[in-house]
Amino acid sequence: MSQSHRLETGGVLVDRTRQIKFLFDGKSYSGHPGDTLASALLANGVKLVNRSYKYHRPRGVVSSGPEEPNALVNLGNAGTHEPNIRMTQIELHDGLDATSQNRFPSLEADVGVLNAAASRFYPAGFYYKTFIHPRHAWKYFWEPVIRRIAGLGKAPTHADSAQYEHTYAFCDVLIAGGGVAGLIAAKAAGEAGARVILAEQTERLGGRLLVDDDAEIDGKSARVWLEETIAALEAMDNVTIRLRTCCSAAYDHNYCLLYERSGDRGEAAQVRHRLWRVRTGRVIAATGMIERPIAFNYNDLPGVMLASAVRDYVKLWGVSPGEKTVVYTTNDDGYRTALALAEAGCTVRAILDSRREPDGPLVGAARALGLEIRPNTGIGKAKAKRNKLASIETVDFDNPEAPGTTIECDCVAMSNGWSPVVHLYSHSGGKAMWDEEAVMYRPDPANPPRGRDAEAMVHVAGGAHGALTTDAVVAQAAAVAAEVLAELGMGGTAAVPDVSATAETPTHPVWVTPSAGKAALGGKHFLDFQNDVTVADVALAAREGYESVEHAKRYTTLGMATDQGKLSNINGHAILGKTLGKTMAEVGTTTFRPPYTPISFGSIAGRETGNLFKPVRETALHGWHAARGGDWEPVGDWRRPYRYQQGSEDRDTSIHRECLRVRNTVGVLDASTLGKIIVKGPDAAKFLDMMYTNMMSTLKPGKCRYGLMNNENGFLMDDGVVVRLDEETFLCHTTSGGADNIHGWFEEWLQTEWFDLKVYTANVTEQFTQIAVAGPKARDLLNSLDSDIDFNALPFMSMAEGTLAGCPVRAFRISFTGELSFEFATPVSFGLALWEVLHAKAEELGGGTYGTEAQHILRAEKGFVVIGDETDGTVTAHDVGMGWAVSKKKEDFIGKRAMERSDLTRPDRKQLVGLMTEDPTEVLPDGAHGVEGGKAIGHVTSTYFSPTLKRSIAMALINGGQGRFGEVIEVSTAKNKTARAVICDPVFYDKKGERQDV
Template sequence: MNPLRKKNQSRTDNVEENVIFFFWNNKKYFANKGDSIAAGLLANNQYVIGRSFKYHRPRGIMSAGVEEAGALVTIGNGAYTEANVRATTTELTQGLSVYSQNAWPSVKFDIGSILNVLGRFFAAGFYYKMFMGIPPFEWGRGTKIWMFFEYFIRKAAGLGQSSRLPDPDCYEHMHTHTDVLVIGTGPAGLQAAISATEEGKDVLIVEQDYAIGGSYLSQPDTVELETQIEVLKKLRVTILTRTTAFGLYDDKTVGLVQVMPAKEYKTSSKKPRQQFNICRAEKIILATGAIERSYAFINNDLPGIMSVSAARTYLNRYNLLLSKNIVISTNNDSAYETAIELENAGATITILDAREQIGNKLLRQIAGSRINLHLGSGVVKAEKGLNTSSIGKIKLVEFANNKWRYAGNLSCDCLLISAGWSPVIHLASHQGYPINWNEENACFLSSGDNKSIFLIGSARGIWTKAGCIQSAKEIFQYNSRKKHKPSTVIGGWETPLAPLYEICLHNIKGKAFVDPQHDVTSSDIRLAYQEGFISVEHMKRYTTLGMATDQGKMGNIIGLALMAEALNCSISEVGVTRFRPPYTSISLGALAGRNRQSHFKPIRRTPFNNFSIQNKGVMINAGLWQRPWYYPMESESLEAAYIREATVTRRSLGICDVSSLGKIIIQGPDSTEFINRVYTNPFSKLPVGKARYGIMLRDDGLVFDDGTTWRLSENCYLMTTTTDNASSVMARLEELLQVRWPDLSVQVTSVTEQWGGCALAGPNSRNLLTKIIDDPSEISNESLPFMGIKQVLMQNVPCYVARISFSGELAYEIYIPSDYAQSMMEFIWENGQKFECCLYGLEALGTMRIEKGHLTNSEIDGRVTIQDIGLSKMASSNKDYIGKVLKNREKLTDSDRPQLVGIFPKDKNKTFKAGALLNEAGYLNGHPLGWVTSVTYSPALGHWIALGFITGGLAYVKDKNIVLSDELRSNFLDVEIVSPQMYDPEGLRLHG
């Protein structure tokens, strides 16, 4: 092959300012503005682009569009590297770096190509067979031999390598609403857009190419295209180029991705590299065109073999004549137009038509030219030329007596193939619209739903330009009559095509490729059949046909046809695998948009956040919340800090931010009844000004959440929930009130963010409180007893004080309106300095609650009953509540269920971690007796302690030797099972 750039053409002039440079494997080349990478490479005589996936065979340019299975390249450098880019659809920009893939040391000489010789060992199902071992003794059966080969396979197989650096680009999301979305800007698409706009509709057109025009661009002149674009401009229709409609989703939603050309996003980092556009349209018109197919013959993957339409595109759009000596092998009328244009451009053309007869019109068209026409003819094998990796010679066959027969050799350096067209029905298939095999045109067709999803043009199987334009006009004509039944005739060729999927002769051997990107050969398909993988879905997975980045756009139908032939049935009986989005590969960055790193989830900060940071608090993510973890002094470690914090708190006083607890106001005449129904313990006798700890069950009787609820007045409560469950408890209460019990007159409002919560814990907590609230008499032991709550004034600001304790010390929680939280906290902290006082974080909070056996979501993990956590006394028998009935199910009341216990190591110097298992000594294998949920060092007890669950609880394991086993860390130690209330079980400290 020796492509030539034609001179003096109107579209890409060879004038200096239109010349750009680019780098191909670090060597500088020149191309014209508007060239695709493939065109630029062809113009510089570079036609071996990469090496194939499995056999490392040389791969060239096979098409000029999205179906490309050969010319995959890597573009860009460093963090901007983009792998597996189709050279045929990517625009060349000034200075772009382009690299070949999957070849070492170079594309021209690739060591991996030794695999080509060993090919028979790598046939379909290679990976699966490796698991079965190597016959005859099944050596290595299981995963062993696979592990052995995997290392080499991973090195050899595969395509481009992406950068391991973080993506420096930005991506944008966008939502679009339109009346009509037209996908594709070929003759049908542009006409549909014009007709729709003339009907007064708001229209959006998208085009995956960087130029508008679709198949118009491949025509010798662009007069028609320019006229249509002019009309659209006057009508002010929006056209998005570089925009792929990659998927059709429910409710007429189309996923669009617009990819900016390389130069745009590098010069200004603020411009998004890609834009993910969620488009909703009333009508979606698929003018997505059709893809020209190849057929299987030996070495049909050699560089220099491409589709007929590709040669036409390179000729007319890029001014590139691929060769002076071109052979065209076809089975339909569509190739003749191209043949004539190529001949006019100065090439010698030989047409091999698989049909034994063609129509008179066609014959007249080529009558005046020097085109050699061979009817009933095809190619059985292509051979490499001398001193080149590309094609140099073909073996011809002719059709006689109903079979192919060898008919001599022909030298050629460029072979063009057209074995029929496959309409792009992918988007219709995404939504599950029926796909039918059309025998006459040898293609799958779909017609959408003809109400809101339409297919027009060659996507509908219409091959003539006039027919395509007519089909676009029809949609709107029919719609105005409220009835749509397309009348345009499918097809449109003078002589129907002769189905052609493979040409093979038993005495000519070699690899004939069905899926050139995944190196699936026709013998792989037959092997799949032989081995029983005859369903399309099985065949696809066994051979990996159509599973490469091109998703089998060129090869799938050949595979189906070969399977149909093996099964001796029709292609429609074999069926087709459903197309799934995306139509072409899209980058994950586009889908993520700006939702990355810290923008992936919202960050919730408590009103004390600044205070915590000012006081050197180290923050930790607790769900969405940022909570203070510990407050290190100087270079204190986490462990030293939390031990000090817990010690100071138990000895004197500690202050902690507890704002992230869920806070829900419950109001209304039926609020007492409502709370009674959601909590297991009774609330009807709770006096105003008192709080009560409550347990909430799910409908199925398992524990949902816990928290305290305060009665603020006769019909108003403040419910607190755990941090983790705040939103699910809220949604649950709303569901109960709106769906299940609409008769209850109750309102619930989340006030989590309206109040900052701060815990004062330790023996000096009351002493501090008397210094900070305006009337200290309000909080004496008598006026604010344990579990009492009160509204007080602090610096004249109304706050709530509740005497509740999570730490087990005399403790209070103060709820301060969020806007005052920062200054109030500074005020409290200032006064705290009069005592031995510290700020404590989540870690010390955890330590103290574990010492006391208080629960968090580590224990209430959705699998435990109220008995399991030792709170069965809180399950009232005098009232009805959610979960009451099902909590008594047989297995939920068994006494040998795992129950909450405390755990001490027998050797008090030993440490261990949460997640470890508990076993009886001597029974380390099999199902464990229990597990560890929370672990801490206890400063109060002077050794490591834990909470966990063990079968039968404390009573069952009393006389047994229990071993804690952490297999992953090889930590085994004897432990003592104790009551979960490990510190101050009588609660003497609590009552101060």
């Protein structure tokens, strides 16, 4: 098929010298550069482009812009696939491949159309009414059925191959919309020296002036004025013009999002979509208006279009949407479409006008051309042949039951007046008000969205403000620009161009066209084309008590589709008001929420995908571990080796080898991720006494003390060894994931509560590599190295500073394995060197590395708790048997008062115990519940097979557990399965601690 509907002349946007081949549903068509997918398909006579969401009704293109509810396609393949794209916004390009949605097997023969036959079983609120009972019917019957027949485009199956990015910008004035109002405002702001960003969602500037060019501006034709104005703006360095860029949102404090479709035209673009994050002094929303459709019987047939869209296709793209068109209008503007069609040589069968006495220059021009005008008449019914509009039947508004005239036509151009696009005004709380005279919601100047200093942050210019004619648009836009510039202190006068525009007479809106007989109920008078919501649905919702506009919306799904009711909301609210006997102002409107049109997930993600999603923190030894079988475990943002795999051994084999190595010879562990916070100052000791449950002020320089930290609720939040480096300096170790939080916690108290204390803190976690050397041969290992530290003399829980194998170190004699153990902190630049020496020596002694899982088993054998395993934010120091670490002498510390609360001193709280299964080989599942008399009495917090003890061990929090040693309880291990386990002391190995203190 070769562009059968391309007009001989016209089409200011298309380049007829070049052909573009594209695919729709696998079939090849041709169009021209400048076409949209919609205009190209219409040029090829393709009218049926989609099936509706609910009833699978045949649907065609309705509009020519972002308000399009019907013409959604799947665009691209595999890595470029994107569903639900409006073909009215897709610029035609070589290789474009689009498929229609929501049909099976094809658009022409869709089996889902059976839904339509059953449509009386799908009333408003269908989902609410149907799926309440019986519950299992949803899972086994309704969901599978509905998933197959409903839905929009297909979800992508491949990873997105394109690249996306975010960019940041700042300006004084952000202008949304490059129509005549936007251009006037941009020119005024640009000339005043303001930094201006002008964002236009299409690929062209000029807006409706490109089509409705019957006005003269400053004595020039619209076209000449437009060219001169654009050239002037392009010459200004302080004005940035972005095409294909939609101002999606105006958020708090003048923060706006621009969505730029920079690379959607087939060529190898580096960035497909770009999200602009803009802070602006003011927003001028020059977002124009959207034409309203008219509800009449079968108004959803392919061929029924907005009047403005029909003339856009004729004048912008040189396409005739129909051979024979009926114009159905409630205002003068609809006559422009009739005139454009007539001028292009298309047949206008009739102009039906809702008004009794249409008059004015545009009506006169139509009369002069001899076009038939029928006042007080509408379309009673549209009829289809082969899924397309074939004829209409007129209806006399005064006598709807009287038989009308049948007029054969393949296109209806409808106009029910215009609605200002107030979205940006409303996104951050601005209100819209109903203007009864102009029949539209427009911005309420008394209730603007306010910015940080209570200024009105969004100003509205032109059509978006309700200005209908070019002269009104120009005057209003110039006034708004002057007002904004005055507010910004950049002058306050903008030249108002002299405009001569065609005068228009008032509209007489038609919210629903009367029909004869049963059709009068409105069951096929569609309001929301995308969600298949009819006049009857909204009326039913009102009758069933969904009187609030927000309730009716959710009950009927009116305006809840991807187009967010751009065409349907006002008409729907009018029907609601009519049914309830309320005025439009009383009905009110729903809230507009960003984004204005859907934006891609890719643009939201930007570059924050894959490795850049969340950067990994690496210790100085990361590469060494990776090269030696390190099996990573995420710990906070770090990666730690869970175990080191040798050959193809399984996890348990590695872990058991590593455990026994530490118990029998010597192991080395990368402990660098442990938090290290320096707390320094004359009041450091006093401060730490408040932060820890134990007394830190009595710690002697050079000594270490295990400390517990509470939150103000009295629950454990972190633990670690505190080292007093000197009288005024402490080094606080924290858990691996907790360093940043605890540092923040210290700072919060110092800055906001005890700001009189003389204390500084510094998080030095990443400045040091920390290495643990643990096992009975640890001292042998260290003594074989060159060092000025006497490892034979360094007592347990002490610290020494010196050098080891040429590296500066702090040596801590502390143990988290229960073995003789030393930890060394060395500046990261020495980390790898020290590690390699220690590791080589360990191997000489029959030892080697151990990973985090071996560390966890070794500490569990000793009954040492891990914050986050044994604790969950509801566990106290007493609960885990560490009452010894809670000072009774201190007057106050964080959480002390909370620990006095009656619930925290109950004797039957969950308390930490050990569990030994009667079957020593059975390892309890982590988190398994202890059960007694059918009730849970606690849960397992840590559970392992202990290679040292050659049996399973577990730690658990059990109600009143510390008084129940020796009792046997049941632990649920699977559905209807339990294991018997003895409650015991959680210290399974070396209860006296003789191995670590030698």
